[in-house]
Amino acid sequence: MRILLHRADGVTEPWVRDFAELLPEAEVVxxxxxxxxxxxxxxxxxxxxxxxxxxxxxxxxxxxxxAGADAILKYGDALPPVPIIRLGDAGMAIQMAEYVSHYVxxxxxxxxxxxxxARAGSWAxxxxxxxxxxxxxxxxxxxxxxxxxxxxxxxxxxxxxxSRTARxxxxxxxxxxxxxxxxxxxxxxxLVCMLPLTPDTANLLDRARLSQLPQGAYLINVARxxxxxxxxxxxxxxxxxxxxAALDVFRNEPLPAPHPFWDEPRxxxxxxxxxxxxxxxxxxxxxxxxRALENGEPVxxxxxxxxxx
Numbered sequence: 001m002r003i004l005l006h007r008a009d010g011v012t013e014p015w016v017r018d019f020a021e022l023l024p025e026a027e028v029v030x031x032x033x034x035x036x037x038x039x040x041x042x043x044x045x046x047x048x049x050x051x052x053x054x055x056x057x058x059x060x061x062x063x064x065x066x067a068g069a070d071a072i073l074k075y076g077d078a079l080p081p082v083p084i085i086r087l088g089d090a091g092m093a094i095q096m097a098e099y100v101s102h103y104v105x106x107x108x109x110x111x112x113x114x115x116x117x118a119r120a121g122s123w124a125x126x127x128x129x130x131x132x133x134x135x136x137x138x139x140x141x142x143x144x145x146x147x148x149x150x151x152x153x154x155x156x157x158x159x160x161x162x163s164r165t166a167r168x169x170x171x172x173x174x175x176x177x178x179x180x181x182x183x184x185x186x187x188x189x190x191l192v193c194m195l196p197l198t199p200d201t202a203n204l205l206d207r208a209r210l211s212q213l214p215q216g217a218y219l220i221n222v223a224r225x226x227x228x229x230x231x232x233x234x235x236x237x238x239x240x241x242x243x244x245a246a247l248d249v250f251r252n253e254p255l256p257a258p259h260p261f262w263d264e265p266r267x268x269x270x271x272x273x274x275x276x277x278x279x280x281x282x283x284x285x286x287x288x289x290x291r292a293l294e295n296g297e298p299v300x301x302x303x304x305x306x307x308x309x
Contacts, residue, residue: 135187
């Protein structure tokens with residue numbers, strides 16, 4: 001068995017080592033630009049360069065080292081007609097839940113404002129937000145979104161969820177589809193974007209939809225930068241309609257130095273770290289699925305190319 005491995009960061013040795021330990025019968029081939037590579041049975045990658053596509057011609061399945069599929073589905077029909085299998089959690093859900101909970105609590109307890117006061121040498125207690133007025137709306141109720149919802153519920157916030165298709169979750173006010181989006185947004189004080197990026201969700205959070213949030217709302221985006229129309233968000237933050245935003249993902253990463261987000265103190269920037277891939281857990285999951293495929297058994301987390309996730 002041969003596994004083709006590509007890592008955009010160039011850090012391949014730990015992956016090769018862990019595959020050798022967990023799947024000793026496999027030979028791991030590290031992809032290199034211009035190198036002649038014999039056919040491989042499986043591919044493990046995330047954001048493949050154009051030159052790699054030809055080397056996918058003979059694989060039985062493509063394994064992604066993340067939960068999203070937009071980085072590879074952009075190649076469309078250039079991809080072989082084989083299963084594309086994303087990571088199912090692999091330790092990412094709890095990380096996202098931690099990240100989102102941190103920023104929800106930061107905004108609720110007004111810690112962003114207290115930090116600003118401290119830098120100005122001001123000692124003043126601010127009025128507390130009322131928890132019943134601080135609704136948190138999670139867009140995307142898949143495995144990652146549900147883990148975040150579970151983390152938020154014990155704090156006592158009114159929690160709302162929006163998904164493409166109807167869901168019912170105890171303790172959560174659920175909305176779905178285009179018909180439910182306006183009502184979901186208008187009643188959400190903290191909007192958390194955890195959607196997969198598809199043609200239907202690209203630019204979903206534009207000026208019109210973000211303006212439906214209540215005055216003084218907040219945005220937390222841990223999904224993809226392309227969900228948000230960045231100039232629209234910036235204008236709404238500067239106008240005060242959006243009181244603050246915590247952004248972990250952007251259209252262009254790394255975020256370019258001249259980008260105006262850097263100079264807006266009400267926008268918090270983190271470098272795509274809300275959920276980092278845990279290598280050993282990810283490889284263990286892939287190995288289990290490879291063994292299942294070799295035995296003709298079904299596997300979970302196969303990407304639906306028509307839906308985009």
